[in-house]
Amino acid sequence: MHEFLMPSLGPDMEAGTLVEWLKKPGDPITRGDIVAVVETEKGAIEIEIFVAGVLDQWLVQEGETVPVGVPLALIASEEEAAVTSAQPASLPAFPPSPPVIAKTPLTPPAMPQPEPMVRPVAGERVKASPAARAYARAHEIDLATLTPKTPGAAILRADAERGVTEKPPASLAPSPAPPPERKTRPGLDFDKMRHAIAAAMARSKREIPHYYLSTQINLRRATQWLAGTNSSRKPEMRLLMNVLLLKAVAQAVKAYPRFNGFYSKDGFTLAEGIHIGPAIAIRGGGLIAPAMHDCGQKSVDEIMIALRDLVTRVRAGSIRSSEMSDPTITVTALGERGVDAVFGVIYPPQVAIVGFGAPHLGPVAHADGGLAAEPVILASLAADHRVTDGHLGARFLSEIAALLQEPEKL
Amino acid sequence: MTREEVRARVFAELESVAPGCAPENADPDADLHDELDIDSMDFLNFIIALHKSLNIEIPESDYPELETLNGAVAYLLQKLNG
Numbered sequence: 001m002h003e004f005l006m007p008s009l010g011p012d013m014e015a016g017t018l019v020e021w022l023k024k025p026g027d028p029i030t031r032g033d034i035v036a037v038v039e040t041e042k043g044a045i046e047i048e049i050f051v052a053g054v055l056d057q058w059l060v061q062e063g064e065t066v067p068v069g070v071p072l073a074l075i076a077s078e079e080e081a082a083v084t085s086a087q088p089a090s091l092p093a094f095p096p097s098p099p100v101i102a103k104t105p106l107t108p109p110a111m112p113q114p115e116p117m118v119r120p121v122a123g124e125r126v127k128a129s130p131a132a133r134a135y136a137r138a139h140e141i142d143l144a145t146l147t148p149k150t151p152g153a154a155i156l157r158a159d160a161e162r163g164v165t166e167k168p169p170a171s172l173a174p175s176p177a178p179p180p181e182r183k184t185r186p187g188l189d190f191d192k193m194r195h196a197i198a199a200a201m202a203r204s205k206r207e208i209p210h211y212y213l214s215t216q217i218n219l220r221r222a223t224q225w226l227a228g229t230n231s232s233r234k235p236e237m238r239l240l241m242n243v244l245l246l247k248a249v250a251q252a253v254k255a256y257p258r259f260n261g262f263y264s265k266d267g268f269t270l271a272e273g274i275h276i277g278p279a280i281a282i283r284g285g286g287l288i289a290p291a292m293h294d295c296g297q298k299s300v301d302e303i304m305i306a307l308r309d310l311v312t313r314v315r316a317g318s319i320r321s322s323e324m325s326d327p328t329i330t331v332t333a334l335g336e337r338g339v340d341a342v343f344g345v346i347y348p349p350q351v352a353i354v355g356f357g358a359p360h361l362g363p364v365a366h367a368d369g370g371l372a373a374e375p376v377i378l379a380s381l382a383a384d385h386r387v388t389d390g391h392l393g394a395r396f397l398s399e400i401a402a403l404l405q406e407p408e409k410l
Numbered sequence: 411m412t413r414e415e416v417r418a419r420v421f422a423e424l425e426s427v428a429p430g431c432a433p434e435n436a437d438p439d440a441d442l443h444d445e446l447d448i449d450s451m452d453f454l455n456f457i458i459a460l461h462k463s464l465n466i467e468i469p470e471s472d473y474p475e476l477e478t479l480n481g482a483v484a485y486l487l488q489k490l491n492g
Contacts, residue, residue, distance in 0.1 A: 230470045235458040238470060240450050283430060283447060311451050315429075336450050337443045
């Protein structure tokens with residue numbers, strides 16, 4: 001029997017609140033399934049599982065807060081599950097399903113409540129699980145019109161499903177003027193996120209002896225290649241400069257793996273994959289740098305798709321557990337309208353962060369003594385001196401610059 | 411489409427790619443990126459949305475014309491009405 005544990009979703013996470021189970025006892029489990037939703041300081045995170053089998057029983061109920069490492073559920077292997085189901089029904093080998101059913105009133109949930117007691121005020125953030133949000137989006141229902149099963153709790157997928165079945169036909173719906181500017185801010189608490197960033201960054205500055213390097217990279221070729229490539233593409237297929245930057249870092253990491261890994265009390269460990277965490281700003285404040293898995297094997301088109309997917313999900317508040325725990329190196333790019341340079345703070349337990357300022361026209365001196373205004377970008381590296389020195393860092397940063405001179409090969 | 415309809419569409423698409431960005435409160439002649447705090451991914455999604463909903467071609471080389479609210483409305487009107 002496999003124990004499914006409360007995962008650690010960041011260096012300073014001590015506990016998490018299980019807000020929603022997406023699998024129930026008896027459900028088959030395959031690797032990569034999203035099993036539960038856990039609320040952390042960085043918002044609601046979808047928790048994946050990396051074993052296969054059958055969910056045997058829940059050990060923690062919705063709403064409970066437990067420390068990292070505490071078993072949340074038991075997963076039976078397929079063989080164990082087969083044995084169980086082969087036993088006579090009169091001899092249940094396991095306790096009956098947890099008492100969640102008891103929390104649900106036995107009256108049909110379709111009973112429309114004329115005036116729900118708890119309803120979020122217009123303009124207020126609606127507490128809802130990612131699954132509920134996704135369901136509501138797919139069915140075009142407003143989260144703010146839904147009522148959670150437990151007053152005051154977050155809206156769960158089941159509530160959203162109930163909302164759809166209860167939704168009266170449009171012709172019958174008395175339509176009071178919709179409240180103006182209702183914003184369903186997904187499950188992100190900015191104060192909590194600020195606290196999480198503060199904890200991680202304070203720990204980084206306390207423990208990690210950073211060193212910093214920077215260099216100007218000529219983007220003339222990359223800019224030309226991008227314009228040429230995008231000119232024949234539909235908008236949805238176009239690439240952003242950030243994609244080339246991410247790809248160049250992924251390629252450079254292959255040659256300089258000591259910038260890709262984790263530092264713990266046992267020292268440095270090389271990471272097995274290249275999972276870049278692109279820092280994604282959240283409108284309103286805060287940022288998350290979730291893992292873009294296996295960047296080393298992705299084409300630029302695949303990185304574009306992955307980046308769009310990550311940005312969309314970060315801003316919708318539906319990030320998965322592996323994306324929170326897996327980044328092996330962070331890349332922060334200020335984008336087109338930023339300032340010239342950024343020097344990052346390493347996100348522990350990682351050992352490096354590559355920063356890119358805004359691409360801009362800058363003076364470039366050529367070997368013949370001529371001076372020209374060309375697209376350039378300032379790249380920086382902040383790395384952990386316990387693992388590497390400036391000499392290696394300089395070669396790593398130079399490799400990124402060199403790769404960007406041949407964008408067609410990225 | 412009238413100018414007002416195009417303006418409404420531009421605002422709606424911006425609201426949908428960047429919820430809460432409040433284009434109605436923005437200076438219509440200021441740079442969209444700065445005024446609405448949208449990034450290059452948001453802007454590309456805005457172009458994709460306009461391309462799909464209005465069925466017009468918007469080459470990347472025309473992006474500078476769409477960088478203000480008034481500029482975007484004028485550009486789209488011209489594209490739609492020839």
